[in-house]
Amino acid sequence: MxxxxxxxxxxxxxxxxxxxxxxxxxxxxxxxxxxxxxxxxxxxxxxxxxxxxxxxxxxxxxxxxxxxxxxxxxxxxxxxxxxxxxxxxxxxxxxxxxxxxxxxxxxxxxxxxxxxxxxxxxxxxxxxxxxxxxxxxxxxxxxxxxxxxxxxxxxxxxxxxxxxxxxxxxxxxxxxxxxxxxxxxxxxxxxxxxxxxxxxxxxxxxxxxxxxxxxxxxxxxxxxxxxxxxxxxxxxxxxxxxxxxxxxxxxxxxxxxxxxxxxxxxxxxxxxxxxxxxxxxxxxxxxxxxxxxxxxxxxxxxEVRPIKKQNSSWSFLFGLSILIGGIIALYFAFTSIILPYDESFIGLTRADLLQVNPLILSFMSHDRMALAGTMISGGILYIQLARHGIKNDLHWTRIAFHSAAITGFIGIFLFIGFGYFDWLHGLFWLILLPIYYFSFKEGKRITGAPFSSHGKNDRVWQYGLYGQLMFIMLGFLILAGGIVISTIGVSKVFVSTDLSFLCMSPQMLDSISNNLISVIAHDRAGFGSALISVGLLVLMISLWGFRKGERWIWNTLCLGALPAFIAGIGTHLYIGYTTFIHLLPVYFLVILYLLGLVLSYPFLKRK
The missing domain is CATH 3.20.20.70 (Aldolase class I)
Known part of the structure; x- marks a missing residue:
């Protein structure tokens, strides 16, 4: 306890x-x-x-x-x-x-x-x-x-x-x-x-x-x-x-x-x-x-001892690659939405889908935007762990970094839950794999224990505990949400509010193309997998990183969550999918995020 x-x-x-x-x-x-x-x-x-x-x-x-x-x-x-x-x-x-x-x-x-x-x-x-x-x-x-x-x-x-x-x-x-x-x-x-x-x-x-x-x-x-x-x-x-x-x-x-x-x-x-x-x-x-x-x-x-700096270049590059990948995914989500190999697998062009039901592409865009925002958030979190944790020989940051990264790699198998393998995603993971290998190798030397100037059990510390609790709840709920979305992505694919937005049943979508639902499922599972990794990162940073004056922890949680929240809420506003009950979990997460920032600010940010 x-x-x-x-x-x-x-x-x-x-x-x-x-x-x-x-x-x-x-x-x-x-x-x-x-x-x-x-x-x-x-x-x-x-x-x-x-x-x-x-x-x-x-x-x-x-x-x-x-x-x-x-x-x-x-x-x-x-x-x-x-x-x-x-x-x-x-x-x-x-x-x-x-x-x-x-x-x-x-x-x-x-x-x-x-x-x-x-x-x-x-x-x-x-x-x-x-x-x-x-x-x-x-x-x-x-x-x-x-x-x-x-x-x-x-x-x-x-x-x-x-x-x-x-x-x-x-x-x-x-x-x-x-x-x-x-x-x-x-x-x-x-x-x-x-x-x-x-x-x-x-x-x-x-x-x-x-x-x-x-x-x-x-x-x-x-x-x-x-x-x-x-x-x-x-x-x-x-x-x-x-x-x-x-x-x-x-x-x-x-x-x-x-x-x-x-x-x-x-x-x-x-x-x-x-x-x-x-x-x-x-x-x-x-x-x-x-x-x-x-x-x-x-x-x-x-204790008076020299700061033991470690090499974190590959870990930094790994986070940067995910960040760039998220930006590229965001670009496609705002423009063409689906790529030529998607059209080939579905058997319909983008123009055909627009003619059948424009909301189909909007719905696919909302999943892909949310995935892109989550990837950008994940990239920021990985970069911060590399710059401030792994570089400074903090063992807990190594565990957090690699636990989330390995989980993300395993998540690629969710992409083919409905028989569709995204070649761009596959290529992205193949590029990431050697970068991650060298990142894992350099991380083996990270063994240092954290230290803190915290001396008194004052009110600032007590507020910090409540702020920490908010972020732990945030990380846990993001992780749980990722598991739920991944499970839906490889099973029934849609929730009731999705079908209300599309004004179509799964049978009607299947009649348009036998492979259309498979592509949508792949997007959902990919988004869920990314959420699991980011949820793990937020959870482990919140569990293990809260110490007096650790300004980078506050900055990491503040900046790292913004792209995911902006993309998660913004994409729904952008396509008009604003059903309250559908967005209620996101609103609750935003409240936890804001409370966590306010309560932990004096403890983490003041020198």
Whole structure:
């Protein structure tokens, strides 16, 4: 559930539920999707959240794909574990773990938008933890946080059963002094609160050289009211100061923070202070599931490194060729409409068709104009991806470019759905094929991850999410429309409004020429195929390209959609085919387009 769907849904639905109900709804929904065949790929497609390879590291023999982890407080029922590893987390905390299932659990509360946790945490029974660890294919490191009230007997059983499955244990200094021995097979991280700096300074010297100690976990400072607590307003600043003090004394000590992060900027503050790993708590709920991804992009943004320019000439040429092809198709649609080989296949000349029914040529013109406008839009989108994405080593632009291009090539088979092969289209694809081959070859070197200066979860960002949602809906509906039109093109060819405009039935058209409907079907299928490619481009650019200050994304979506919309609406006005119900889907798409431009402008265009 990416941010562009989470935040609108949160306002409309989740905030009206109890915290536990909304939490379970989200986590179970994501885990269900991750469990079905192809579900993990769908999550990756929608969010593109996996951590870039730049963040891969090894600490205490555990391999982390990201420095960002998730607190056990967020999912005490472990109902979302099957999906969390797909959301960019480098490790997951389970706990606090107890031996037996508690008789009562105090749920969190939300007051004035503030999440309040009970002093008596929602505890996780050992049986549930083992069930999840054995049934789920969890590939990320697991930190087991053991409840501070367990006895020595319970401690031994919990550690014995979890050692084969987890990478580290988290506990208090009292547990370390009472229970931890040299025989512990996993690293132990001592947990402290940033409020208790005195205790941290006194105890750290006692255990720092112990062979089982992996490091320390510093919890964000808390404020307690009526047996419920929440993080203090200055939690991030307090954590950063504590980290610096510890690192000044013990620079080699591994420091993990828990809480105090709601924005990418706050995460960067803790990393720069010296924290090796960060555990997200209630800030993750407020900021949305995209927070790990945005933290990764901000951390990459702050790295000083040369911009790796890539060759994009063939990709640019591919887009330019489609643009030129669209302009040529538009010229024919405005002039002769049908070409000599069309006339030969139909068995009638253009003059003959005009004499039988002038509306036939107008109808064919409207399909061909719409195809031309869609090709021009596609060409612009491909060119922009080449100039600003592939050239700048952005891996997501390569995936978007080639996914849409391959889909477009496959669409040529739709042209012959009714037995008619357009030789001009065939020649066009033969010219494009070697250009695309070299474009695909040069794209293999594109591996770079995106970065962003986005630091705060401000109102501009929130408006940008709604703008992103509008464009995602736009791309999806264009894609769906292309599939519908292609299906109609290779099946019944006409909808009812088409026949009303023509004032003829399919049987009457067939009586004019047995091949006339085949040519019209070929136009429809070709237009539908082009829409599928453009819909994919708009969808993938909207899903993966929205980042603060990415002016080229706004320009691409703004300019790229115009030719298709102008041709789609203009051609209907030009030939007089203005039936409202027929044009209603296009009007709706235009509304989404305009709303998307307005809402996303401050986020994408302002430097």
């Amino acid at each position: 990416p941010d562009w769907s989470y935040h609108p849904l949160k306002k409309l639905l989740l905030n009206k539920m109890s915290p536990k109900t909304s939490r379970e709804f989200i986590h179970k929904s994501m885990s269900t999707i991750a469990s079905i065949p192809g579900g993990r790929n769908l999550i990756d497609f929608l969010g593109h959240m996996k951590a870039p390879r730049e963040f891969h590291k090894e600490i205490q023999h555990a391999k982390f794909s990201s420095p960002i982890g998730l607190s056990g407080h967020i999912d005490p029922n472990l109902s979302g574990m099957n999906a969390f590893q797909e959301l960019g987390f480098g490790f997951i905390e389970f706990g606090p773990i107890v031996l037996k299932e508690p008789k009562t659990q105090k749920e969190p509360r939300i007051i004035n938008g503030q999440i309040l946790f009970s002093d008596h945490y929602e505890r996780v029974p050992l049986k549930l933890v083992i069930k999840k660890l054995t049934n789920l294919n969890i590939k990320t490191p697991i930190f087991a946080k053991i409840d501070q009230q367990v006895t020595r007997y319970e401690w031994d059983i919990i550690v014995q059963h979890l050692t084969p499955f987890v990478d580290a244990f988290i506990g208090t200094s009292e547990q370390f002094n009472s229970f931890v021995t040299n025989s512990l097979e996993r690293s132990f991280y001592v947990s402290y609160s940033a409020d208790d700096k005195r205790k941290l300074e006194l105890n750290i010297e006692e255990f720092i050289h112990h062979p089982c100690i992996g490091g320390i976990v510093i919890d964000a400072p808390k404020r307690t009211e009526d047996s419920y607590w929440h993080e203090t307003a200055n939690a991030n600043e307090c954590l950063a100061n504590t980290i610096k003090q510890v690192k000044d004394l013990y620079p080699e000590l591994i420091v993990i923070t828990s809480g105090g992060v709601e924005t990418p900027e706050e995460a960067c503050t803790l990393v720069h202070a010296g924290a090796e790993l960060l555990i997200l708590t209630d800030g993750y709920v407020k900021a949305g599931p995209g927070l790990p991804k945005r933290i990764h992009e901000r951390l990459l943004y702050e």
